[in-house]
Amino acid sequence: MSNINYKVIPCSSLFTLVILGDAKGLAVLFYDAEMMFKTRSVVKTLAATGTALFLSIGAQANVMVGGSMELQALGAYSSTGFTFTSTGNWSVDPLSIVNAENGISPLDGTQMLRFGAGGGGQNDLYNIVDVTAFATAIDTGTATANLSAFFNSLGPSEGRVSLRTYGGAEPTALNPVSGNLFANIASPGFSLTDGNIATWEEYTLDNYSIAVGTRFIAVGIHSEREFASYADQVTLTIQADTVAEPGALAVFGLGLAGIGFIRRRRRKSV
Numbered sequence: 596m597s598n599i600n601y602k603v604i605p606c607s608s609l610f611t612l613v614i615l616g617d618a619k620g621l622a623v624l625f626y627d628a629e630m631m632f633k634t635r636s637v638v639k640t641l642a643a644t645g646t647a648l649f650l651s652i653g654a655q656a657n658v659m660v661g662g663s664m665e666l667q668a669l670g671a672y673s674s675t676g677f678t679f680t681s682t683g684n685w686s687v688d689p690l691s692i693v694n695a696e697n698g699i700s701p702l703d704g705t706q707m708l709r710f711g712a713g714g715g716g717q718n719d720l721y722n723i724v725d726v727t728a729f730a731t732a733i734d735t736g737t738a739t740a741n742l743s744a745f746f747n748s749l750g751p752s753e754g755r756v757s758l759r760t761y762g763g764a765e766p767t768a769l770n771p772v773s774g775n776l777f778a779n780i781a782s783p784g785f786s787l788t789d790g791n792i793a794t795w796e797e798y799t800l801d802n803y804s805i806a807v808g809t810r811f812i813a814v815g816i817h818s819e820r821e822f823a824s825y826a827d828q829v830t831l832t833i834q835a836d837t838v839a840e841p842g843a844l845a846v847f848g849l850g851l852a853g854i855g856f857i858r859r860r861r862r863k864s865v
Contacts, residue, residue: 658724659814661685662829664706667692677769679723679813687769688718698792702745702827709825710818717819723765724812724831732835736807742800742814744829746788750822753785756798757815762808769813777806785819795827805833
């Protein structure tokens with residue numbers, strides 16, 4: 596069961612908005628403003644049980660598989676040339692999946708990625724992400740992507756992140772291009788880490804418009820310099836603004852009608 600977040604918004608003297616959300620979408624509920632404190636209690640109960648009606652409006656989801664570095668087996672991985680391996684695994688240049696070492700601990704969990712099988716070096720690593728589940732939203736031209744990755748190193752090292760979007764079948768190679776490559780976008784230039792092994796630094800690529808027809812995204816993490824460098828907690832979040840289904844809109848309307856009914860009943864009792 597995914598985590599559900601909630602927000603209570605007193606909109607006026609007439610009603611209160613309650614917004615529930617998880618990776619599947621959002622639910623918008625209306626309550627009489629005088630019931631605001633009861634609403635908070637109800638929402639907490641819903642959040643605890645995972646019970647909510649989702650309208651699939653403004654849905655956000657982390658679609659990255661293997662970004663936590665916990666799924667790929669520990670050990671060194673040699674270069675695959677320009678060939679991608681299976682979805683969810685990092686590949687192309689050499690890398691290692693390691694536990695804490697050199698005074699650096701994983702940002703989360705027990706594993707992290709080290710660029711270069713022997714430590715350090717110039718590396719370009721990619722992980723293929725299947726975004727077919729977002730096809731409907733992507734093909735409306737409204738979907739955007741946000742990429743985040745955390746870097747650490749034994750000394751100041753340059754790093755960046757990138758996205759490559761593909762249509763059609765899952766791509767199998769970086770070069771020559773396999774599949775239908777729509778776009779290749781990288782964060783602007785390389786940025787230096789601070790060289791402090793006690794801190795992880797976040798590199799991002801925000802609000803990237805996903806090309807219509809995209810079905811796969813190659814997430815790239817890149818490191819320059821010769822210091823041993825690491826990455827962890829790579830996330831790719833898809834923001835998909837889709838249209839609510841008729842049934843959801845009907846419930847939305849019932850919520851508004853309920854507000855009017857409550858107000859009218861209370862006025863009669865005064």
